Amino acid sequence: MFEFLISFIPRAVVQGIPLLFGCTGEIVTEKSGNLNLGIPGVMYVGGICGVIGSFFYESSLADSSLINPALGILIPLICCILGSLAMGLIYCFLTVTLRANQNVTGLAMTTFGVGLGNFFGGSLIKLTGSEIPSISLTATSNLFRATLPFAESLGWFGQIFLSYGFLAYLAIVIAVGASLLLNHTRVGLQLRAVGEDPATADAAGISITRYKYVATCAGCIIAGLGGLYFVMDYANGIWANDAFGDRGWLAIALVIFTVWRPGVSIPASILFGGLYILHLFIPTGTDLAVKELYKMLPYVVTIVVLVVTSTRNKRENQPPESLGLPYFRENR
Amino acid sequence: MSEKQPAVSLRNISKSFGPTQANNNVSLDINRGEILALLGENGSGKTTLMNMLSGIYYPDSGQISIDGVPVSIGSPKDAFEYGIGMIHQHFKLVNVFTATQNIVLGLKEKGRFDLAAATEKVRQICDDYGFDVDPNQKVYDMSVSQKQTVEIVKMLYRGAEILILDEPTAVLTPQETDKLFAVLRNMRDDGKAVVIITHKLNEVKDISDRVVVLRKGEYVGEMVTAEASTQEMTNMMVGRQISLNIDRPDPEMKYRLERIRVKNLTVKNREGVTKLDDVSFVAYTGEILGIAGISGSGQKELLEAIAGLQPVESGSIEYNVDDEQVEELIGMDPLKIADMGVILSFVPEDRLGMGLVGSMDLTDNMMLRSFRRGASPLADRKEPKHLAELVVEELEVSTPSVSTPVSKLSGGNVQKVLVGREIAAAPTVLLSAYAVRGLDVNSSYVIYDLLNRQKGNGVAVIYVGEDLDVLLELCDRILVLCGGKVSGIVDGRTTTKNEVGLMMTKLGGGEDQ
Numbered sequence: 001m002f003e004f005l006i007s008f009i010p011r012a013v014v015q016g017i018p019l020l021f022g023c024t025g026e027i028v029t030e031k032s033g034n035l036n037l038g039i040p041g042v043m044y045v046g047g048i049c050g051v052i053g054s055f056f057y058e059s060s061l062a063d064s065s066l067i068n069p070a071l072g073i074l075i076p077l078i079c080c081i082l083g084s085l086a087m088g089l090i091y092c093f094l095t096v097t098l099r100a101n102q103n104v105t106g107l108a109m110t111t112f113g114v115g116l117g118n119f120f121g122g123s124l125i126k127l128t129g130s131e132i133p134s135i136s137l138t139a140t141s142n143l144f145r146a147t148l149p150f151a152e153s154l155g156w157f158g159q160i161f162l163s164y165g166f167l168a169y170l171a172i173v174i175a176v177g178a179s180l181l182l183n184h185t186r187v188g189l190q191l192r193a194v195g196e197d198p199a200t201a202d203a204a205g206i207s208i209t210r211y212k213y214v215a216t217c218a219g220c221i222i223a224g225l226g227g228l229y230f231v232m233d234y235a236n237g238i239w240a241n242d243a244f245g246d247r248g249w250l251a252i253a254l255v256i257f258t259v260w261r262p263g264v265s266i267p268a269s270i271l272f273g274g275l276y277i278l279h280l281f282i283p284t285g286t287d288l289a290v291k292e293l294y295k296m297l298p299y300v301v302t303i304v305v306l307v308v309t310s311t312r313n314k315r316e317n318q319p320p321e322s323l324g325l326p327y328f329r330e331n332r
Numbered sequence: 333m334s335e336k337q338p339a340v341s342l343r344n345i346s347k348s349f350g351p352t353q354a355n356n357n358v359s360l361d362i363n364r365g366e367i368l369a370l371l372g373e374n375g376s377g378k379t380t381l382m383n384m385l386s387g388i389y390y391p392d393s394g395q396i397s398i399d400g401v402p403v404s405i406g407s408p409k410d411a412f413e414y415g416i417g418m419i420h421q422h423f424k425l426v427n428v429f430t431a432t433q434n435i436v437l438g439l440k441e442k443g444r445f446d447l448a449a450a451t452e453k454v455r456q457i458c459d460d461y462g463f464d465v466d467p468n469q470k471v472y473d474m475s476v477s478q479k480q481t482v483e484i485v486k487m488l489y490r491g492a493e494i495l496i497l498d499e500p501t502a503v504l505t506p507q508e509t510d511k512l513f514a515v516l517r518n519m520r521d522d523g524k525a526v527v528i529i530t531h532k533l534n535e536v537k538d539i540s541d542r543v544v545v546l547r548k549g550e551y552v553g554e555m556v557t558a559e560a561s562t563q564e565m566t567n568m569m570v571g572r573q574i575s576l577n578i579d580r581p582d583p584e585m586k587y588r589l590e591r592i593r594v595k596n597l598t599v600k601n602r603e604g605v606t607k608l609d610d611v612s613f614v615a616y617t618g619e620i621l622g623i624a625g626i627s628g629s630g631q632k633e634l635l636e637a638i639a640g641l642q643p644v645e646s647g648s649i650e651y652n653v654d655d656e657q658v659e660e661l662i663g664m665d666p667l668k669i670a671d672m673g674v675i676l677s678f679v680p681e682d683r684l685g686m687g688l689v690g691s692m693d694l695t696d697n698m699m700l701r702s703f704r705r706g707a708s709p710l711a712d713r714k715e716p717k718h719l720a721e722l723v724v725e726e727l728e729v730s731t732p733s734v735s736t737p738v739s740k741l742s743g744g745n746v747q748k749v750l751v752g753r754e755i756a757a758a759p760t761v762l763l764s765a766y767a768v769r770g771l772d773v774n775s776s777y778v779i780y781d782l783l784n785r786q787k788g789n790g791v792a793v794i795y796v797g798e799d800l801d802v803l804l805e806l807c808d809r810i811l812v813l814c815g816g817k818v819s820g821i822v823d824g825r826t827t828t829k830n831e832v833g834l835m836m837t838k839l840g841g842g843e844d845q
Contacts, residue, residue: 186436186445193426193437200424203388204438205409315428315472329388 006156008274008281010163014234016273017164018043018244020171021226022251023258023265024178029219030255031182032212033195034095035324037106039223040248041113042087046224047231048117049083050076051239054140054232055124064139072143076228084224087113088217096212099326110248118241134240141237144229167229172266174222179263191215195320198327208327226251250276253302259309259317272298337400339364339494339525340385340416345394347380351732354380357394358551360544362494367516367526369540369557371533371569373772374744375730377549378529379421382496386418387411409438417492419483421499427472431465435486457488461515476503476627484515495519496527501535502769505626506800506833513539531569531772533562534801545569570774578780578805580824581788584618590652591617591792592638592674592761597647599633599816607633609816611647615761615792620783622807622824623796626836630816631796635763638794639674640666651761673760687750690739694720694731697738698753723752727778744771748778755782762786765796780806800829814839 022039029036036042054076058064091109094100124135144165151162182188193201194211202208230247231239254272258264279294309317338361347355355377362368372378383389385396387408395402398414405411411418425434432451454467463481471479480500487495497516501509516526516539530536536543537557544554545568553568592615599608608630615621623631636642638649640661649661651672661669688697698716720734727748731741738746751767764783768776783806787793797803803810807824812835819835 184445186439186441189429189433189437189445193429196426196428197424200426200434201438203386203408203418203420203424205407205412206438207407207409315470318428321427 002156004281006159009160009270011277012270012274013164013168014273015276016269016271017168017171018226018230018234018247019251019254019272020175020265020269021229022223022248023254023269024171024175024262025219025221025223025226026252026255027219027258027260027262027265028178028182028191028222029216030260030323031191031195031320032215033198033320033322033325033327034091034212034216035102035106036091036109036216036219037103037252038087038091038109038113039106039220039252040246041110041116042084042220042223043227043230043248043251044113044117044244045087045227046080046084047227047244048120048239049224050080050228051135051137051231052120052124053079054137054237055135058137058139067139067143069143072140076140076232080224080228081221084220084227085217087224088220089213091220092213092216095326096209096216099328102324102326114242117244121239121241124239134238137232137237137239139237141232144232144237165229165233167225167233170225171229175262175266178222179261182262192320195322198322199329202327202329208329212327223248223251250298253299256319257302257305259305260319272301275301338362339399341397341400342381342385343395343397345381345384345391345396347377347384347389347392353549355384355391356549358546358549360551360554362525362527363542364493364525365520365523366541367520367528367539369536369543370527370529370546371531371536371543371565372546373531373569373774375548375742376546376569376772378546379498380549381546382418382498382527382529385411385416385494386496387416388418412438412490412492415491415493416496417487417490417494418496419480419487419498419500421502423479423483425471425479425482428470430468430470431474431482431485432467434471434482435467435489439490454485454489457485461485461488461518463515477505477508480504480512492524494525494527496529498529499531500528501530501532503627503798505836506829507837509535532799533565533773536565537562547571566773569772578777578802579784580806580808581784583616583787583808584790587617587790588619589617589655590614592794593648593650593652594634594638595648595650597634597637597649598645599630599637599642600645601633606645607816608637611813611816611818613811613818613821615794617760617792618787618790619808620787620793620795620806622803622810623794623813624800624803624810624832624836625813625819627798629813629836631765631813633816634813635765635794635796637662638669638761638763640664640669673758675754675757675759675762687754688738688746691737693737694724694729694734694749697749698723701753701757719753719756720749723749723756727752727775727782744775747771748775751779751782755786759786759791761792761794763794763796766798767795768802769798776802800832804829804832812836 022043026036026039057071057075061067087109091105094105095102125133128135144167146165148162151158154162182192190201190206191211193204194206194208198208227244230244231237235243250272254265254269258268275297278297279291282294340362343359345355345358358381370378380389384391385405387405387410390406396405397403403414405414432447432454435454436450451467458465463485465478465481465485471482500512504512520526528539540557542554543557543560543565545552545565547569555564595612597608597611598606601607611634625631633642637644638661644662651659651661651674653659695713695717698719699711702716703711717734723729724731724734729745729748731745738749754762767779771779783793783795795807804824804827809821810824810827810832811821812819812832814836817839819839822832
């Protein structure tokens with residue numbers, strides 16, 4: 001049993017980290033009253049932008065062993081942040097400034113982001129001229145996957161807690177930080193007020209537009225890092241079109257599962273990661289249908305949580321009151 | 333009075349929303365140490381004008397000066413900086429926050445975010461002014477009066493010097509109103525400038541030092557309260573002579589029927605809280621039965637139970653067709669109950685919540701009652717349109733046309749449309765809740781007149797009201813609810829305001845021992 005846990009937990013964690021990034025980003029966004037269904041697209045864009053950056057950096061080197069560790073990390077990281085930020089700005093411009101419908105805009109952003117990722121992914125694969133439909137960025141990936149040198153000597157403790165790349169720890173730091181920000185600071189209080197009741201926040205002198213822009217863009221950047229982590233760490237630096245799958249939607253489901261609490265999202269995302277890969281550990285034989293049933297688990301759990309929280313009817317467990325609604329001060 | 337500098341002076345302020353001119357060339361002064369009442373009918377632009385002071389709207393033209401210095405108030409934040417605090421008709425409070433969280437919201441205090449210290453300061457203010465508020469209570473758990481208190485504490489916490497209250501008494505009991513007025517007088521004596529927007533004339537007389545009257549967005553004049561009579565104020569507000577007495581024709585006793593018999597009715601809400609406890613009464617034809625009580629004492633549940641919208645725990649509600657045929661309403665489909673002529677006209681706090689669809693126009697809203705009629709698969713639009721025009725004309729609804737979405741109308745006009753439609757359905761029982769909530773004097777009298785006409789036609793009218801003065805003048809009998817129980821049923825002609833007020837807060841209305 002212990003053996004099983006030692007191999008299962010780290011794999012659940014690496015599955016969970018992209019979800020954690022996406023979930024934290026979406027919670028921060030939703031707390032401002034913006035329902036960004038474009039998160040799956042944003043995570044795609046975050047991933048591909050990192051890939052583009054590191055691809056051109058790696059190909060500019062004569063030999064990939066000459067890679068500069070600082071540049072090797074910073075270039076994809078900055079490309080990823082800029083890409084997700086651009087997605088956030090587009091979304092905000094459409095929904096906050098132009099007050100377009102958030103659901104439609106979000107879904108369009110997802111379609112757009114996935115398409116953009118696959119388009120550039122395909123182009124890069126063409127550039128490599130390789131037979132295999134994927135790009136391999138091993139040198140960069142090694143930088144992202146680097147662990148503490150003494151981690152391996154610590155046995156099971158090292159395996160469970162120290163076997164991950166730095167982005168995984170960053171995800172947890174961001175989630176804890178977001179939790180503190182939302183619940184214990186003035187900015188957090190004001191952000192929550194914007195999402196709950198923008199008219200009230202406005203009357204209290206809070207700039208609705210600024211809070212919505214900043215929260216949504218920050219949320220997109222956080223979510224985009226999830227895409228970067230997926231390619232560089234989880235997938236060993238190998239980009240293949242559509243490999244990211246439906247993790248973006250899972251991240252949005254996770255937001256509901258955690259009832260909008262970034263603190264809860266840390267264990268919850270690992271749980272979801274575990275449920276996501278459970279089918280690999282439970283002998284199902286060759287029956288693919290059974291496998292697919294196991295893959296359903298995270299969504300089933302989300303529905304159960306939705307049912308439970310809505311019947312308990314506690315006001316704190318409800319979504320932000322004005323989630324998805326545009327705000328216009330002179331609207332009567 | 334000496335020539336002191338006004339705290340705020342407005343000069344030639346104009347503001348329009350699309351084609352509607354909300355304010356036109358309004359000039360007025362607000363002084364320190366004075367309570368100013370801003371009086372006007374619905375849609376006369378009182379709230380819009382004050383919203384420009386609090387930074388919600390920006391004037392199209394005109395100049396606002398604070399202490400003689402011309403300023404530009406572009407946002408609520410600017411307003412705070414000039415010491416202007418406004419308490420809106422719809423409270424600006426975040427439901428899931430505590431009182432303190434709401435109070436500190438938007439403040440830029442130096443240093444660490446310290447909720448405990450803020451809580452202490454809030455408690456201090458509450459003690460100083462004698463407010464009864466728990467700083468750690470969540471807003472969704474509060475009564476209307478508590479929410480209003482939080483709003484006032486919020487302004488005091490921010491050190492507001494100029495306090496604007498938009499219809500603050502609309503939802504308070506007489507006792508709560510007295511408490512509020514005492515606080516306002518305290519603030520005035522403290523040297524603060526207080527503006528109160530209202531259309532209750534007795535309150536204007538009671539609290540204000542000076543009255544400014546607006547009509548159709550324009551300034552029509554001002555008076556020193558002590559030197560003016562309510563009749564003068566009304567005339568100035570409406571622009572013509574109107575009578576201030578509510579008619580109360582004696583009910584027809586000869587053919588009187590016990591139309592609705594409610595026996596031992598008990599209702600629990602979704603959370604399992606008992607909202608009505610063993611309520612029994614009779615509503616007669618040709619009579620207005622008033623229902624008084626602090627808001628949330630079970631008025632809504634009572635009306636909804638009769639209309640079949642509220643599940644009932646136990647008891648019975650009988651509808652007497654003619655003494656031989658008696659129908660039990662409990663368990664009956666709401667549609668069937670409505671077809672029998674039991675019509676519910678409920679004006680909720682947000683006016684649009686029940687009964688009207690905001691984004692639909694007047695005609696379509698009329699159709700909500702009639703669309704099932706007729707054999708044709710296509711709905712008849714001609715008749716509803718005619719009805720809409722009739723309501724607009726009869727009740728003097730101010731609207732550009734009958735194809736304007738109702739959300740674009742001012743609150744009072746929305747209400748007229750709703751009440752007009754319900755009455756047009758020719759009911760046998762008219763359940764009306766808060767029919768004049770937020771309505772000005774003139775429109776209120778139109779509604780009272782309509783109710784009286786229904787009474788004359790032999791309709792059993794059940795009228796849930798907030799203004800005790802009106803209940804006492806309009807109703808034949810008054811049923812007083814207190815915490816879901818019947819505190820007593822009194823004769824509207826002989827009872828006093830004090831008696832009813834006491835019954836609202838205490839079962840049976842006994843004096844304290």
